[in-house]
Amino acid sequence: MEGARQASLRPPIGPGRGVAAVRAGLARINLYGLVTLLALVGLWQLLVDTGVVTAQYIVAPTEIVSAAGDLLSTGELQEATVHTLSAVLIGWAIAMVAGVLLGCLFGLFRAARTYGMSTVDLLRSLPTIALVPPAVLVFGFSLRMEVAVIVYATLWPILINTAGGIAQVPRELHDAARTLRLSRSRTAASVIVPAALPAIIVGARLGMAVAVILAVVAEMVGTPEGLGYGMVFAQQAIQPADMFACIITIGLLGVVLNAAVVAVSRLLPAVAAAQAERERR
């Protein structure tokens, strides 16, 4: 009966939730997908080894691994990764705070939308990458420049998804809050913003991807540090294996950061509930 069906459902909240989230995350790793990936890497190796691909600067995976090993032993790769990671995390965190606050402002207050939305639409349609050169002029070749560029680019997806998530909250929830005579501020805090959380997390994930891209771009043309700089440096020194080692590290960084946002967001009851509801269907 009812009870039996529910007994098998793990509540999304409660003790052991962190451990359960990690286990669920590991269970979600798709082994078959990994097989395809490894097969492609194997094919690449084979094409280079057999001389089918002879382009001078296309190096075999084994060479990249050994280059990465060298870069790790000198500590260069770690140093570059730490730099890029800190720029991404600092910029993303600032953009999260500002984007969620502004998104709530736009989502909750019609006047804010009326007066502010055109400005937002204009600003976010500027190509952010084109803002790197002026940012270098203003902030110099520094971490501050990098963070400023990341914040600017990352702000928009977070803001737009937050405001959009609030706009999508069903009429029924608004009506339920009103008929129960909740104050406006309590309605926002207890009903509307939690209901918009899954959308806010989508914004946070998009923002994280954008932050990684912008960090790399800023390092390629501005800050003389980090993985983006390492990549350009290796290219100019004609060290293709080093260059690919940087590129692959950047890719891995993106994957890990996205997974981290997903894992942490599952600790939020509203996100866990939305997930559980979806899985039940």
Added chain:
Amino acid sequence: MVVDHRAVETGFAFECEGVRESFGGSGAEGRGVLDVSLEVGEGEFLTIVGGSGVGKTTLLKILGGLAPRSAGRVSFRGRPVTSPPEGVVMVFQDYSRSLLPWRTVDHNMSLGLEGGRLAKPERRERIDSALGKVGLSDSKRKYPWQLSGGMQQRLQIARALAVAPEAFLMDEPFGSLDAITKATLQDELARLHGETQMTIVFVTHDVEEAVYLGDRVIVLAGKPAGVAREFDVSLKRPRHQITTREQPEFLDLRHRVHLALGQ
């Protein structure tokens, strides 16, 4: 109870005079959706039937202060309704969208009591008693999505009960439930009405349900929609799903309400 009893003069819970809604339309289409006058007595169980899109939800929302009206007067216990009045709670058809999926049953229950003047123990007591009344005491720690549709609707009813209302406005609350669950909830609601003496305005498109539950049935029809017919139901309470529905008066009313609906 929290409602100011001085305002009770007329013996009516809701009074609604010349209430119109035209959703901003003017000219030809501005004849509007609704043009209704009606009264609902204290403690009355009024059921309203009408076809799809006739304006039942709109009327209920106007009574509950959830929607503005284009014209007319609405009052609850003699006081004009401009926003949701204290003591009036609406129960929605779409229970799954009206509950907070991230809150347990228990926490959903407290939504209407947060920020109120109730002390913690009294709040606890309200919640427990309301959950008891709908038979959800054993599901406090579950989440809405772990409940069946019937249980979710029970939860929405209990959440409304917890604020100790004087009146329920119910918009096709059992419309999306299966027949067996529907019958059970109908009887639970009738029992609740008997115990609490609440005023209930219950909208449905199910004629039998309207006759089975109501003290009075109103047929909403026309364009703009108004009270087309009214029927007093004198079937004795408590009513019974099998025997009441076999009584000549029930069958006769059912027949006449169907005719009034033009079916």
